[in-house]
Amino acid sequence: MQRGITQAVAAGCWLASKLFGSGGSDPNPTYAAIQEREWAEAERDRAIKDLANTRAQVTQLVQTIQGMQNRALQFQQDALSAAAVAQQRNQEQMTAMVAAERAANAARFAAENAARLATEESKNKAKEAEAERQRTQAAMEGARRAVEAVQQDAERLQRAAEEEKKKADEAIAGAEAARKAAENGVREATAAKEDAERRLKEGIQPVVTPTPREILAAQEKIQYQENLFHFAVAGRAGGGKSSLVNAFRGMSNRAVGSARTGVIETTLTVGRYPDPDERCQHVWYDLPGAGTMKIPDWQYFNAQGLYVFDCIVVLFDNRFTQTDIAILLNCRRFKIPTYIVRSKADQHIRNIMKEMGYESDDENFDRTQRSAMYVAAREQLVEETRRNVKANLAEANLPDHKVYVVSSSCLRTVAKGEQSPRVIDEINLLNDLYMEAQARRVRREESEGISTSEIGPK
Structure with a gap:
């Protein structure tokens, strides 16, 4: 009172x-x-x-x-x-x-x-x-x-x-x-x-070259090791980066040791996740999302120290944006291998099927009709995605780049060595990533005079 x-x-x-x-x-x-x-x-x-x-x-x-x-x-x-x-x-x-x-x-x-x-x-x-x-x-x-x-x-x-x-x-x-x-x-x-x-928008980005001290600090921050291959998943906030990191490791979002996921942007600091298979010398990194008030688009690459990673997966959900262009431009400047991935393919396919008139509780749709509509929606998603990315790359004066359309659930199944009936680009993505890691390891070990007879992907 x-x-x-x-x-x-x-x-x-x-x-x-x-x-x-x-x-x-x-x-x-x-x-x-x-x-x-x-x-x-x-x-x-x-x-x-x-x-x-x-x-x-x-x-x-x-x-x-x-x-x-x-x-x-x-x-x-x-x-x-x-x-x-x-x-x-x-x-x-x-x-x-x-x-x-x-x-x-x-x-x-x-x-x-x-x-x-x-x-x-x-x-x-x-x-x-x-x-x-x-x-x-x-x-x-x-x-x-x-x-x-x-x-x-x-x-x-x-x-x-x-x-x-x-x-x-x-x-x-x-x-x-x-x-x-x-x-x-x-x-x-x-x-x-x-x-x-x-x-x-005009492609004129501030060119900020990290100093040797900044490079060393960035390597220490991610615990960089020469005998490991460091994959980074980057992109705008809310694009599903954490779920993709878990899928690459063959883990569900609720498994112990998985990257934290959520409806809102939950990754505020760089997350380091070794591969569950100790024989694989891969480390996955879940980066905070770009395009937020704390991390503007043009500062994202240097702010997160992306220049020290061995490979960068540029992930986007609905639209290929200037954030993704900025990452690709900087990766090209630092000669870092990049892979453009569109996530949440299963959700996008369902949305396209609904636009085509499909309703899951409609008894008029038999299994054959549903399968045919699913195939058509998947092809439409892949074609629209690649056309959109190609146009954006051309506008930014960047060469054409392969685009992978995946869903986290299917990618997780493939990463565990199992088969999935709805594979789109998941197998190709994993093979290309591991081939890149193997090629880099072979080059490094050959330069050091180490035998590569037992080197192979996961």
Whole structure:
């Protein structure tokens, strides 16, 4: 209650400052100042109303305390009634002792025990009544102090309002200066943003070459090892990077040691996931999504240290965007092998089938019709995806690039060495990735004079 009253008083102080702050010495107030004054007057009335409500709450608290006193008296009456009942029981037991001599001892013991229990119960109720009375007195004292605090706070509020009125003119002048400065800052930031977006659309990206120290720091960050092949899955936020990393490793999203997945962007730092098969010298990396407020498109490549990875999978979901173009341009500059992958193929195929008129609960569709419609939707998805990517690459002056259309569930099945009836590009993607890793390993070991007779993919 005390905190609620204090908050009401604090709100009143602030409202009073707004009310008296808008009534400066300016004989020609602006329309904004008039509006601010009207708003402040409304807030003052609301503060007064809140104070009245607080007083009503105090009155209600006093009524509650009175009710607690009544219950305390009732507890005392119950204690007296319990004692009377105990006394009556004692008399009845004494009479029974006279009438039945054989059961005299047992009856006497029972009567004494019952009397003892009744006495203890009476004492306990008396103690409870006394405790209730003390709590009631404490509550009444708290209410009295709360009323006094309200009065004192009201006086402080009045004094604070008078002081704030004196500072109102200076505050208005400072606010106006701050507003003008903020408008200038917004205009400059907007111009810079528009220029950066224009340059990005035109393919003019800031060229930032990492220093040797930055390269070493990036390698240490991902725990880079020369005897391992480091795959990175990059792309815009929400594209399914974590699910794809789990699928590459043949793991479900809920398995122990899998990359965390979710509806929103859940990967905030680089996740390092070794292959479950210890014989495979592959490490998978789940990178935070690009295109967020924290990671702008053009800074994504250098910010995540992508220049230290051996291979980068550029993942996209619905559209091939400028983020993907920026990654490919930088990968080309650093001569890093890249693989363009469109994820969530199963979802896209279902959406295309619905556009064709398919409904899963429609009994008119038999298995043959559904299979034919699935094949048509899959071909449409693959053709549209590759056409879209090819057009975007040509617009960015990049050479044509192979595109893989996959679903995480099917890729996970293939990665585990099992067969799936709905394979699109999953097998080709895994083979190409592992062939790239094998080729790099062969080149490195040949340069070091190491035998490659037992080298092979997973």
